[in-house]
Amino acid sequence: MNNILPELQVVVLGLFRRLDLILASAGIGAAAIQLARGIANGSIISLLFGVFSLVPCAFWLLMRAPEQPVPGLRNSSRRLFFLFTIGFWVLFIASLLVLYQRLDPYLRPPSYLVAVALMAGVLACEALCSARRTSWPILLQIILLGILISWSQVVNYSGMVGMDPWFHQMFTNHLIENHHLAEDYYYAHFPIFHLLIGQTAILTGLDYKVATLFSVSLVQIVCNVLFVYLFAVTIFRNQVVGVLAALMVILSPYHIYMSYWSIPNGFAAIFIMIALYLIFHRREGSPVFAMLLGLFLGTLILTHTISALCMAIVLFVAWGASTFHRRFYVGGGKNCVPFFLPIIFTATMLAWWFWDTTTMGTLSGLLAESFNFHYFQVTGAPARLMDYVLAPVEVAYNNLGLFLPLFFSLIGIFSMIMEKGTSRQFVAAFIGLAPFGITISAFVIGIAIIPDRWFYFSGLLLGGPLALAILLVGGPWITRRKIISLVIPVLIVTVFAFLAITNPIADHWDPLISPNSTRTALFESEIDAFHTVAGFSQSPIKTDRYYAMSQKWVRNVTIPFDDEIYPRDYERLSGYLVLVRGIVEDGPFTLYSVPYRLDYSLDSDLSSAGFSQVYDSPTVRGYLLQR
Numbered sequence: 001m002n003n004i005l006p007e008l009q010v011v012v013l014g015l016f017r018r019l020d021l022i023l024a025s026a027g028i029g030a031a032a033i034q035l036a037r038g039i040a041n042g043s044i045i046s047l048l049f050g051v052f053s054l055v056p057c058a059f060w061l062l063m064r065a066p067e068q069p070v071p072g073l074r075n076s077s078r079r080l081f082f083l084f085t086i087g088f089w090v091l092f093i094a095s096l097l098v099l100y101q102r103l104d105p106y107l108r109p110p111s112y113l114v115a116v117a118l119m120a121g122v123l124a125c126e127a128l129c130s131a132r133r134t135s136w137p138i139l140l141q142i143i144l145l146g147i148l149i150s151w152s153q154v155v156n157y158s159g160m161v162g163m164d165p166w167f168h169q170m171f172t173n174h175l176i177e178n179h180h181l182a183e184d185y186y187y188a189h190f191p192i193f194h195l196l197i198g199q200t201a202i203l204t205g206l207d208y209k210v211a212t213l214f215s216v217s218l219v220q221i222v223c224n225v226l227f228v229y230l231f232a233v234t235i236f237r238n239q240v241v242g243v244l245a246a247l248m249v250i251l252s253p254y255h256i257y258m259s260y261w262s263i264p265n266g267f268a269a270i271f272i273m274i275a276l277y278l279i280f281h282r283r284e285g286s287p288v289f290a291m292l293l294g295l296f297l298g299t300l301i302l303t304h305t306i307s308a309l310c311m312a313i314v315l316f317v318a319w320g321a322s323t324f325h326r327r328f329y330v331g332g333g334k335n336c337v338p339f340f341l342p343i344i345f346t347a348t349m350l351a352w353w354f355w356d357t358t359t360m361g362t363l364s365g366l367l368a369e370s371f372n373f374h375y376f377q378v379t380g381a382p383a384r385l386m387d388y389v390l391a392p393v394e395v396a397y398n399n400l401g402l403f404l405p406l407f408f409s410l411i412g413i414f415s416m417i418m419e420k421g422t423s424r425q426f427v428a429a430f431i432g433l434a435p436f437g438i439t440i441s442a443f444v445i446g447i448a449i450i451p452d453r454w455f456y457f458s459g460l461l462l463g464g465p466l467a468l469a470i471l472l473v474g475g476p477w478i479t480r481r482k483i484i485s486l487v488i489p490v491l492i493v494t495v496f497a498f499l500a501i502t503n504p505i506a507d508h509w510d511p512l513i514s515p516n517s518t519r520t521a522l523f524e525s526e527i528d529a530f531h532t533v534a535g536f537s538q539s540p541i542k543t544d545r546y547y548a549m550s551q552k553w554v555r556n557v558t559i560p561f562d563d564e565i566y567p568r569d570y571e572r573l574s575g576y577l578v579l580v581r582g583i584v585e586d587g588p589f590t591l592y593s594v595p596y597r598l599d600y601s602l603d604s605d606l607s608s609a610g611f612s613q614v615y616d617s618p619t620v621r622g623y624l625l626q627r
Helices: 004-016 019-041 044-063 078-100 110-128 132-151 164-178 192-204 208-236 239-250 253-260 264-280 287-301 305-330 340-355 357-369 392-408 410-416 423-444 451-461 463-477 482-501 524-536 545-551 582-586 602-608
Strands: 541-543 558-560 577-581 589-591 594-596 611-616 620-625
Touching: 019 044, 019 410, 044 392, 044 410, 044 423, 078 110, 078 132, 110 132, 110 239, 110 482, 132 208, 132 239, 132 253, 164 192, 164 208, 164 545, 192 208, 192 264, 208 239, 208 253, 208 264, 208 423, 208 463, 239 253, 239 463, 239 482, 253 264, 253 451, 253 482, 264 287, 264 305, 264 423, 264 451, 287 305, 287 340, 305 340, 305 423, 305 451, 392 410, 392 451, 392 463, 392 482, 410 423, 410 463, 423 451, 423 463, 451 463, 463 482, 524 545, 524 577, 524 611, 524 620, 541 545, 545 558, 545 589, 577 582, 577 602, 577 611, 582 602, 602 611, 602 620
Parallel strands: 541 558, 541 577
Antiparallel strands: 577 620, 589 594, 611 620
């Protein structure tokens, strides 16, 4: 018996030291389950998950080696680097000219999207032949690329893009006009986002939208690029991985989304990356480090609850992973993340939440009502409408750019948790896996708190593993054909870039690529029409959901007409002024929570029901029932 226990301990220790193989094998099993589930239920998402899980896990099991070569042109000439740099600026200027000369002011031409994807490929070439002294010029180009991708979707509209920004515009304008926070709203207790925009608007005289771009959006892009790079270099000791990590984060669909759909949650995430960099780069006993870390973690708590919750989870996962690595891999030493750090942060976060009853009420509502994938679906929607699905090809393409990079990063994760990996890499791997697991759970088992936000966190924290995975795929060719080992990463980056920037999350309205994507912005004529009608109408206004829910923060006189339009019960519209946008007649619009197309003419139905047209413009028509 005494001899069996030591032998069992050796076996268990050996298994733990092959954790990458265990996880890859488990991934193969999970992929098989998802494929079977997809075939049985006809679920495109399950089939995609099965394929996306199978490919990286199978690649790792087949290509795993004790030494993983990373391609690069470390001794390349400056001439080659400057050639790629010139190529980037040529494409950058060309894309600006394409935007300037486009025929439709609200749509970005396909040639622009191709140019952006090629710019990403050129930046990958620059990264592969970069040295430490050339990394910073590449990071500047990555920042410009991020600005170009996100701001090009905002500047062509006179109003806000998205739904939430209309509320935040109202809240910030109230702050500027009344010199105090509106206490009736939840964000009065988390004001950092609005204070920054308000301060920028006051100092520069810019309106809310432009002030947001030059404050929150710009800070978000710049800080995420810089601190993702610094964090990756700290973890991998390799500037090529750092530059590629920054590039892939900028190309993440939800990072693009959060850069033009500016909300506190997206802005708060920059403090997560800053705090992680400080933690992994800290010097023991440094008071400056303690002050900086306390400042950024405190600011995070005061900016948004979900981001603070993510930080708490990440800190506990980092401590657990560090303890595991110390116990089974190195047999001693100090933790990368001391236990007191997640404890103090979580205690401070909970103390603020419990002190603020509004916050606790909101979080309780999330836990009680929204602990599922369908948090953003409107209650009361007909059950059969929730089953409304897009064409399989469109569903597959829309999810390809969203999930493929996340699953592809598993190759980098497996490499980081190999026995040869450092403690920092091991811990960073599980830091990335934490939000990724929460994201996937929303789709697989339907459990997550606002899963859309965790996509964004996953894209940030998996930037390093994704960059490493891209390089490792080209690694096996280094000893045979080095040029192929360099071409493969560049092709992967280019393809991922095109899939990302054409994804409906990152490209909020593109009927050519996603015919059923709904437009979450208003034409100037639609905004003018609302102001005109709301100015003279004595009746409350009913209109489509996006029009109603966005403009209620301008004038609180709008109500969605979903309950009347879907069953075609027009009698219930009596007493309301009904506004019908052209998009409701001609294309998909948001009905309850899904993109929907009418198979009849709403204008004709209203006229037949006795409604008279009282307003007409090129994009909006108004109807009133005459008694």
